[in-house]
Amino acid sequence: MRVAVIGIGSNSVRLLVADCGRKDYQAVLRDRRGTRLFAGLINGALSLESMEASCTAACDMALQAQTLGANQIYAFATSAARDATNSEVFCHMLRERAQLELHICTGEEEARFSYYGVARPGLCGMIDIGGGSTECTIGNDGVPLAAVSLQMGAVRLFRAIDVNNADDLPGAINHAEGALAPGLATVANLPRPTLWIGVGGTLTNLAAMDKQLQTFDRSLVEGHTLNEERVWYWAKTLADMPVEARLTLPGLQPQRADIMAHGIAILLACFGLFGFDSITVSDQGNLDGYLRAKLALS
Numbered sequence: 048m049r050v051a052v053i054g055i056g057s058n059s060v061r062l063l064v065a066d067c068g069r070k071d072y073q074a075v076l077r078d079r080r081g082t083r084l085f086a087g088l089i090n091g092a093l094s095l096e097s098m099e100a101s102c103t104a105a106c107d108m109a110l111q112a113q114t115l116g117a118n119q120i121y122a123f124a125t126s127a128a129r130d131a132t133n134s135e136v137f138c139h140m141l142r143e144r145a146q147l148e149l150h151i152c153t154g155e156e157e158a159r160f161s162y163y164g165v166a167r168p169g170l171c172g173m174i175d176i177g178g179g180s181t182e183c184t185i186g187n188d189g190v191p192l193a194a195v196s197l198q199m200g201a202v203r204l205f206r207a208i209d210v211n212n213a214d215d216l217p218g219a220i221n222h223a224e225g226a227l228a229p230g231l232a233t234v235a236n237l238p239r240p241t242l243w244i245g246v247g248g249t250l251t252n253l254a255a256m257d258k259q260l261q262t263f264d265r266s267l268v269e270g271h272t273l274n275e276e277r278v279w280y281w282a283k284t285l286a287d288m289p290v291e292a293r294l295t296l297p298g299l300q301p302q303r304a305d306i307m308a309h310g311i312a313i314l315l316a317c318f319g320l321f322g323f324d325s326i327t328v329s330d331q332g333n334l335d336g337y338l339r340a341k342l343a344l345s
Contacts, residue, residue: 048119049075050341051112053105053147054334055124057085057178058202058248058306060104063334064112067342075115077265077334080104081302085127085179085202093131098140106145123150123337125157126179126200152333154196158182162191163336165244165329172240172321175332176249176313178202178306183230183321185237195233199226201249201310210308213283219309223316231320243323245273246332248303249310253281254328255298263300265330274325275318282311 050072051064061079065072082104087097105122112120122141128134128151141147152160161175162184175182179200185192208219254271255263285293285308293304303310318324 049115049117050119050121050338051109051115051117052334052338052341053108053112053120053122054337055084055101055105055122055128055149057125057127057180057200058083058303059178060084060101060108061334062108062111063338064115064117065338067338070342072338072342076111078108078111080107081300083178083202083302085200086206088127088131088179091131092133093127093137097127098137102137102140102144105141105147109145109147120147121150121337121341122147123152123160123333125152125333126154126177126196129154130179154180154182155194157333158184158194158196159191160333160336160340161246162186162194163189163339164331164333165246165335167242167244170238170240170242172243172323174243174245174250174314174317174321174326176201176245176247176310176317181227181313181317183234183317185234185240192237193233195230197227197230199223199313199316201306201313204309204313205306208309210286210312213286216282216286216308216312216315219312220316220319223313224320227313227316227320234321239322241323243321243326245314245326245328246330247310248300249307249314250326250328251330252299252303252307253278253311253314256281256296257298259297261297263298268328268330271328272325273328275315278311278314278318282308282315285311
């Protein structure tokens with residue numbers, strides 16, 4: 048059976064079309080569009096313009112999926128929609144225009160889905176840095192032991208703190224640590240994994256930059272390991288660059304240039320708080336995990 052999953056995140060709308068068996072799937076198409084829904088979250092409510100942009104992207108992706116023969120389309124949303132007081136308006140918009148029933152994930156659900164998407168055998172941790180939130184899960188053999196969503200993402204930090212040069216990084220990291228620190232209680236009594244998997248645009252762009260990819264290639268990003276020294280190198284390099292100069296860097300998607308240093312600051316905060324010094328990047332994530340969860344229930 049061919050199915051599709053559309054994920055409406057705080058920074059982008061993403062699509063996965065896949066051929067599914069009883070327990071696994073084969074990806075047919077992946078696509079994304081930067082819409083930055085979180086930027087439209089003002090005084091607790093999503094602006095009409097931000098909802099229109101993400102709804103249009105979701106409608107286009109639903110049409111893509113139908114053209115490819117998908118006979119089931121799932122749609123879910125994360126931090127920006129979860130935080131909004133008018134999320135039902137957004138749900139109604141998607142229902143009317145694309146016949147999509149939107150599942151607004153709880154923070155814990157989002158953390159679990161991201162883990163399901165990348166889980167490795169044995170004990171491993173997962174960090175998903177999004178636009179509005181960061182998820183942390185520790186699991187064993189594909190079973191989450193603890194999953195937490197924290198109110199800190201690349202767009203959220205960008206709105207809170209300026210990073211105009213490397214001297215601004217400690218302040219950004221400290222701000223991120225303050226928002227991430229409550230997650231420590233959730234995982235405090237668990238064994239700490241030696242393997243951590245990182246997902247989300249901050250991590251995949253960081254891997255692509257580290258490999259100096261002129262064209263994004265998922266197969267080259269998948270499995271790339273970043274140690275703390277390399278992450279600091281990129282944090283300082285980007286922080287000292289104006290946005291216009293960042294646009295010339297191989298591997299960095301243009302729509303992420305303004306928030307990239309902020310996303311890396313969050314990763315550095317995670318290194319310190321959760322006690323690891325390297326992370327392995329995966330281009331999979333909550334889209335894959337959402338689909339795997341649906342397959343497990345079918």
